[in-house]
Amino acid sequence: MDQIQELEPGPDGAGWWPAQFLVDCAWADDRGTSWRAVTNHPTLQARRTGTQLDLRQTDDPTVHTYLLTPTDYDAYLATKEN
Numbered sequence: 001m002d003q004i005q006e007l008e009p010g011p012d013g014a015g016w017w018p019a020q021f022l023v024d025c026a027w028a029d030d031r032g033t034s035w036r037a038v039t040n041h042p043t044l045q046a047r048r049t050g051t052q053l054d055l056r057q058t059d060d061p062t063v064h065t066y067l068l069t070p071t072d073y074d075a076y077l078a079t080k081e082n
Contacts, residue, residue, distance in 0.1 A: 010078070011055055013044030017064050022075040028053060028068060053078055 008018040027039070030048050035056070038044040043058045053066045053076075066078035 005075075007077075011038075011041070011044060011064070011069050013038065013041040013057055015057070017080065020073070020077060022073070023053065023066075023078045025074050025076060026042065028076055044079075070078075 004062045010021040015065050035045040035047050038046050039067050048055050051068045065081040068076040
């Protein structure tokens with residue numbers, strides 16, 4: 001549990017791309033290649049295929065890819081790949 005508490009907050013659509021953060025399992029369901037808005041962050045979009053979560057800002061086409069690893073907390077650990 002201590003390791004989970006030490007994680008940084010997730011991206012907020014303002015250029016913040018942490019190395020690792022937690023993603024709620026219900027939010028990060030697999031939706032294929034379709035981009036969708038991120039709740040509470042209207043300038044952030046996400047898509048998930050398999051164990052890969054892609055994030056981008058609406059005003060920047062740069063894609064930030066995270067690998068999702070299941071945890072014991074009904075959440076995934078997202079680890080930045082690029």
